[in-house]
Amino acid sequence: NAGVMQNPRHLVRRRGQEARLRCSPMKGHSHVYWYRQLPEEGLKFMVYLQKENIIDESGMPKERFSAEFPKEGPSILRIQQVVRGDSAAYFCASSPRAGGVDGYTFGSGTRLTVV
């Protein structure tokens, strides 16, 4: 049983390009959470999704960032017109139930570098 799968592991984008980060939750998990870790900082919550629904996006920047979790396929975090400040590690976690902070399983992350 695979854990939370994130791809790509590393992503390099030029300023102004789009970045798409994918997250496949653990089997049986229908709740997905995205976190961002800037250099020398802790992880910060961005967004919580269930299948086809955004439940809490209170941590998402207001512009350029969007997330989805379609009925079929992985969850996608999309960053449009990337800037250098978007360079970070982006972690996805999944859990089997709502409010399941004690059941989080994290993926290995995608390291985005904007050049």
Next chain:
Amino acid sequence: DQQVKQNSPSLSVQEGRISILNCDYTNSMFDYFLWYKKYPAEGPTFLISISSIKDKNEDGRFTVFLNKSAKHLSLHIVPSQPGDSAVYFCAASARTGANNLFFGTGTRLTVIP
């Protein structure tokens, strides 16, 4: 606003001795606390947790202590082993219906053989 703080960026301990990692929080609504361990190029992995109804939770070599009045918790690892060398993150949530965790900035533990 950093609601969970780990004021020691790094800690070095001799193998076999005790490692004590500290964490402070400011939000009195937090009632569930977790410690995660993270190796380079990997995601955080859950280590141990504690609910605010307890002041201690133990799992093998790992013990977490919670002092609610001081809004402080600590993770004790004894005896420390070289494989424990990693970054340790403290995290907190208001468990009831919580959707997200608030993380500290981490403490890098190095266990010297």
